[in-house]
Amino acid sequence: MTNTDMDESLNVLGEALKPCSSDPVTGFYRDGCCNTGPADHGKHTVCCLMTETFLAFSKSRGNDLSTPRPEYGFQGLKPGDRWCLCADRWVQADAFDAAPHVVLESTHINTLETIPFEILRQRALDMN
Template structure:
């Protein structure tokens, strides 16, 4: 699997999203992507209790540890490469997490408008 260019939504080099726990489609800490990443794990989101509850409610429990998959479970404050479609769904439902724009891959823009990402940018 060849990675797409590591460029963020601002047109600059993609920065690391999170390493504790290690995130990303490639589990390299960055929201890098490729053609095989069907979920577009490209939005670097900072988890909140509200978003984690929403995600669990819509069928993707990110807070419960799954040791059989090497997944420790997320808690508020953790940075995670979120599927762009799930981020947009959370935004539309009023519970989007904050976003690290420098660590959000440019491919996210295929699904989420830049204005939406900017409105949720972590300060």
């Protein structure tokens, strides 16, 4: 995948998208950012701070993000890690009061197609 396969890298504030995490390396393109493009069917665009509550919720829904999977180069996530979540998974978790906090400056603008800005703002780490 090349940069030409990605949508414009803006965040939900309309500014340049900032990195979400390089340790662990996150993002659909594994570039540390919540970039997206036509190949990203899951829309991995929401930069979040992982919590024990969310990781347990995700595991209960069949997406175990906390168990290391060395065969895929995945070390597993722990509370405090930042990760680019699928927008739909975040919405699902929010409905169960399990959604992790969002980093607005690192959340891709395409997230707004799924989640209204006001909802993101209410759950933001970097905004009052």
